[in-house]
Amino acid sequence: MIFKKCDSFYFTFLPLEINRNTLNSYSNQREMQNKITSLFKIKYPIVQGGMIWCSGWELASAVSNAGGLGIIGSGSMYPHILDEHITKCKQATDKPFAVNLPMLYPSIEEHIETIIKHRVPIVFTSAGNPKTYTARLKEHGITVVHVIASSKFAKKAADAGVDAIVAEGFEAGGHNGREETTTLCLIPKIAQEVQIPIIAAGGIGTGKAMLAAMNLGADGVQMGSRFVACEESSAHINFKNRVIQSVEGDTKLTLKDLTPVRLMKNEFYNKIEQSYVEQKDANYRAELLGRGRAKKGMFEGDLVEGELEIGQVASLFDTILPAAEIIKQVIQEFEEAKALQNSERFTF
């Protein structure tokens, strides 16, 4: 229930007694519910990251059906493909889901039209100025969340009127901030700076990490890597297998002179690194990256020459599971980690 905007209305027009009681009752209800589950009308404050080539309608609907928030990653979709995915997602779930909208996307206007046409309830914007589309989306009753990697941009997003932010640390897969602030340092800082709900991302794939992030001040979490290697993910099976076999140190933040991105190390990554050793300039790397590298790696399964975006946390899990099982395990582990706080480890 989004009640905040109605407060003044109730105060103005209702008789005082009803007014107070109503407000208290609504207010208690609101206060006694997690801000993220309340904002998105979902069961668990777990958001599935909107990831190019991995998160189509199958993953998004599976996550939403399991009580989290599924996101269709529109950045790798032609407009008619996004239309199709939204249509199928609506058929596959009656729960809320979202679309992730990278603002660099060339046909963004068509994407926005499609989102509005389908009355998608929630949009996650990223890689751009939150002022550009927030008001327009909200005019259509859409809840808007913006992805940031620093408290400076968190404040900008809050000022632009977004309903929540995803705060993404250095350990996250894919594109990342220039400050290299880790989730452990980022979340408490952002909690100091903004009042809107915070979804922590980067390094989170387990219930323990979910509890840790929420203890730092997050209201919920976003998990990307864990859902890449998930049955309903549209990632190629080669990539899923590579992810669950990965070990510590297998990913690295690179291409910092273009847009910093965390990749799984492979032959393509080695070529990037070699280009730095050989002191090639940024243009050389932009050409090397070219077009379609991410599709080649993540969707077509070329583990040698493809771009494989994944987070550090990949080294922590070793099985491909259905999305519902992942969410079940995460919540169970979250509760177990809370209960462990009565153990000797926390006794001093």
Next chain:
Amino acid sequence: MIFKKCDSFYFTFLPLEINRNTLNSYSNQREMQNKITSLFKIKYPIVQGGMIWCSGWELASAVSNAGGLGIIGSGSMYPHILDEHITKCKQATDKPFAVNLPMLYPSIEEHIETIIKHRVPIVFTSAGNPKTYTARLKEHGITVVHVIASSKFAKKAADAGVDAIVAEGFEAGGHNGREETTTLCLIPKIAQEVQIPIIAAGGIGTGKAMLAAMNLGADGVQMGSRFVACEESSAHINFKNRVIQSVEGDTKLTLKDLTPVRLMKNEFYNKIEQSYVEQKDANYRAELLGRGRAKKGMFEGDLVEGELEIGQVASLFDTILPAAEIIKQVIQEFEEAKALQNSERFTF
């Protein structure tokens, strides 16, 4: 109480009934106590990082007197200076304290002699092979802890027989690992791999982060940056002030072709970065670094040309406090964060 070694003795020589009861009682006591407070015989599982130029006897004794574990950072001390600091620390506290021993230190044999002579109860080794000195130190009844930044080295340390490890994430100040694994990803992985107690380090300066790290599987925490800007720290007041004024993004991991180190950005840091832009080789940077840069910055207060080692977490605090007050605040915040888990944020 270190009881493990005595178990077989009791089993052998005591009458069965007493034996069982005694063991159960000791065992319960041990099980119901945090492994780090039990191992070091301290009140809180908070270790002050052993930091060159910042952690002499004044800081170490203040932390130990406040219920944490104070560490004298011997890496910046001539042998006779370490002798003096240990002597003064023993005069200033009757609580356990430790000495940090970077194994790269040229006069390490003299340092070890001094440590043994003074019966220092605990030694933290770093920057070297844990096999080299662990057995020798333990022969003298010294508890040995080794600092690592990856689970590969955590296993090596456990195999070398150390009593605990400090697992230090990418966000930590000073020297750091090459894998760039953040604390959030490192601690759960290490908890999967080794059985010995884990002290989490990197990004921890508050009670919330302490709780988060312990949720991830750590038995205790080490805080460095927070104690740099502390009244009893021997850091220059200029450096302390710079630390508490720092903002997000003010630190960076650099000198990766020498030994990766996290520094506060300043003119010296800019020169390093410029050397990469100008494609100078590693020798140029080694010369640029030269000798005495860290002393110049952290001890003599030259904020322009000095090397200022500090962690990302520095941007989170803004006052110079006595060590005892820091520990009090951290424990209070830890308890508050635990209590917050009954709030609406955790209700779903």
